[in-house]
Amino acid sequence: MKQIGILGGTFDPPHIGHFIIADEVKHQLQLDEIWFIPTNEPPHKKKAMMAKHHRVNMLNAVIEKINYFKVNTIECNRIGKSYTIDTINTLKEIHRDVNFYFIIGADMVEYLPYWKDIEKLEKKIQFVGVKRPGFKMDTAYSVMEVKVPLIDISSTEVKHRIEKGLPVQFFLPNAVLTYIKEHRLYESE
Structure with missing residues (x-):
């Protein structure tokens, strides 16, 4: 069976932390x-900007x-x-030959008791938790912990920095930074 990790989010914008987490989980x-x-x-949060x-x-x-x-x-x-x-229900119908690993940050590990149909979901996928500063990994649910370098960056912080004209070149992959500049995204009015 194929083993696929899922990293969900608004990705508004996608920053280096997202890709570091994805790469570490994939390889570990x-x-x-x-x-x-x-x-x-x-x-659990506001709509994407x-x-x-x-x-x-x-x-x-x-x-x-x-390629991965x-x-x-x-x-x-x-x-x-x-x-x-x-x-997950839709993905499992389409991809019957796949085991899914759902990657979440420690903030979401703490929030698991409030997820819709969490007991059913827990039987369909393997949760993979990664630490985030300020959050604990304690939960009654089955969460496999993967240690990743702690990168305390959020999309919200990146947006605020762009709005204020502060540098973000080391927060974002070059392709994202180029795209943001070309399309003038997140700039203040």
């Missing part, structure tokens, strides 16, 4: 691929030469909030 768990799944409307086509394009710009990274837009076409259980 010896997965075949990592799928980045940008969400249209997450259930940037249009989904920009977020998908930024991801694709980074991964185009990395893919972008899956299953959640981008969904109207309303995207719940992981719905995404």
Whole structure:
């Protein structure tokens, strides 16, 4: 069976932390691929600031030469909030020969009790937790912990830095920075 890791998020914008996590989990768990799944409307936070086509394009710009990274837009076409259980149910119907590993940060590990249909979801996938500063990995749910370098960067912080005209060249992959500049994304009015 194929082993695929899923990293979901708004990716608004995708930063180096996302790619470091994906790469570390892929290699430490010896997965075949990592799928980045940008969400249209997450259930646990505000809608993305940037249009989904920009977020998908930024991801694709980074991964185009990395054969084990893919972008899956299953959640981008969904109207309303995207719940992981719905995404996994659909993916498992389409890809019956795949074991899915759902990668989450420690902030989401703490939030697992509030996920829709968490008991059903836990039986369908393996959660993979990665540490984040300020959060614990304690949970009653089955979460495999993967140690990754702690990179305390958030998309929110990147957006604020861009709005204020502060440098972000070391926070973002070059392809994302180029795309943001070309399309004048996240600039203040």
